[in-house]
Amino acid sequence: MKLPDLAELALRNLRESILRNSLTTIGISVGVASLVAMLSLGTGLQQLFTRRLAKSGLFDTIYVSSRREMRGMGRAEERNGPLPGDSRVLDEAARGEIEHLANVSEAYPDIRFATELRFEDKPHLTMISALPQSAKTNDAFENIQGSFFSSDTATEVILQKSFAEELLGKTPPLGSPEPAVSELASPLLGRELTMRYAQRSASAGPDSASETELAGASYSVVSREQKLKIVGIADLDPESMRGPTRARVFIPLRLAENLHVMQPTDLREISRAGSDQPVYSSISVRVKNPSQIQGVEDAIKKMGFTTFSILDASRSLQQVFKVLYAFLGIFGSLALAVASIGIVNTLVMAILERRREIGIMKAIGASDGDVRKLFFAEAGAMGIIGGIFGVIFGWAIGQVINFGTNIYLKSQSIPPEHFWAVPWWLVAFAIGFAFIVSLISGLYPAGRAARLDPVQALRYE
């Protein structure tokens, strides 16, 4: 029998005992829905994590340092780098060169220095870090109180929450609940801080308070002050990667560059040929897409620099998600396995009911294969129909849970998230899987129907 005929006969047979076949099909739908729900939760969570991690700037950022600038952390990546003697100096020229590599969206120097900030005439010592405008999308600033820098050269400052607590003298004792960021923001936003810093100056002699001539150096160091306006208080730490050296106060990158703040590197590079070009201790290189990170890293290594990224960490995260997927898939499939027993039951019942009909078909010339294919087609049709409804059902469950979760998140004043994702491949996979499971369930009933003896079947009333 040809396929269109099979499909037509199968569908008409399914319609004949509509109640029983609908119940079986609903069983399959529930099975498929649970599979879809589980896998779309897995996909949704993975996308959520990937999105969050991409925002954190950890996965698309390469930290480049000169081999001369040994941090001594003993990282394998650094040990694999070129020998100190062969290493290039990480100066402005090198930065420009890196920025022009393919797939690099920006390369900016890591400017960080420890200095004193005065607030209400009280000095506070802290680490200051410069941030490019692109850091605005970093998830550390997602819940910022106030705003991000208005421009790359604005004399503005963003404080990390713990530093804001310190300024206000509100540092909570260990173990007690921390004050909310909003509480810290109102007395601080719009106020001014005075930053005292050491300026590296190519030519000696601006009329400043103190001036230190360093022996053999081609420049002088001048003590300066700069007033900064507090524009934002950030809850999270945008530099969680940096561990103990992380900063608690942030200023715009271009402002920091223009201030020519004296950095530790400057002292170490003194022995080099006198150049007024700034030399950086490290550069952060942002890649357009995390998948391109390996290529860019290799290119930078070839230039003679040491690189570090957490690409490997991201790889193991993918591994974790594969395992999670497998588990969710197995749990989701359980309901489908139960439903497949329903198919076997329904079809075995159908054979008993349609014994005579099978006998008639054989008497008028149906082969074993025709009968087998007909039962297969019925099983397959239930699988496909169940699969389609199951996907719709599973998608609806996802929407409801998403909606419910986001209402809860809103009540906890956490911004809404998308936990649920039903990609096209999952839709196709779920329907295909239901179809195949149904065909497998149809194997036994179809075989049994095909082997039916026509003489006995016709005698059966």
Place this chain on the structure above:
Amino acid sequence: MTSTSAISSTCAAAIRSENVCRHYRMGETLIRAVDGVSLEIGTGEFLALLGSSGSGKSSLLNLVAGLDRPTSGSVVVQDRDLARLSREELAKYRLHVVGMVFQSFNLIPSMTLLENVELPLRFAEVERGKRESLSQQALERVGLKARLHHRPSELSGGEQQRAALARALINKPKLLLADEPTGNLDSHTGTEIMDMLREFNRELGMTVVMVTHERALAERYAERLVFLADGKLIDDRPNVPGGRP
């Protein structure tokens, strides 16, 4: 051994059975449904298998129809030894060589007459476009033009049997096998069906083998009467159709 003398010698054998047996077990007892029957039936013959119930006439018909296989002996239909055919080949044989009608009509209740008649064409993988016109013609031929889209349950017994005849003829078989075709019909409609069988036998040259226990009916239509009892052939004689004893 076989009495073919009564038949015109120009008829080639359409069916030849040699010492065919069909035994089966029912618990401890061995039932000899067909027990060593040798019979030769010529092409174009109209033969009636007669006997009381349990005589083995239906079992013999099932063997000729390829619905069952002999325990021993052979049934050769148009040079095919049915005992040697595979299940697949046997299905093809039933589809193309044999047309069958039953006492209980055996139409599929969920299908309309047109669909019932069309079913063998589906198994034969005839094109969709051809199928409908062929089935329609077949039903018109048995006088059911107005009933194409009715289901069997909406029809009288005679109409159902006529539809079954249309279905049996749709693949233009050489052999028409009828198992008590009038058993569920009143005598008037029974006569109608028998007239049709005779018409097909004469006009289409089909070999007709009919199982019946009504001797009078057999004598009115058949050219040859074969009597069975306890699975054995006990009498085989020519008959002049229409003649009254």
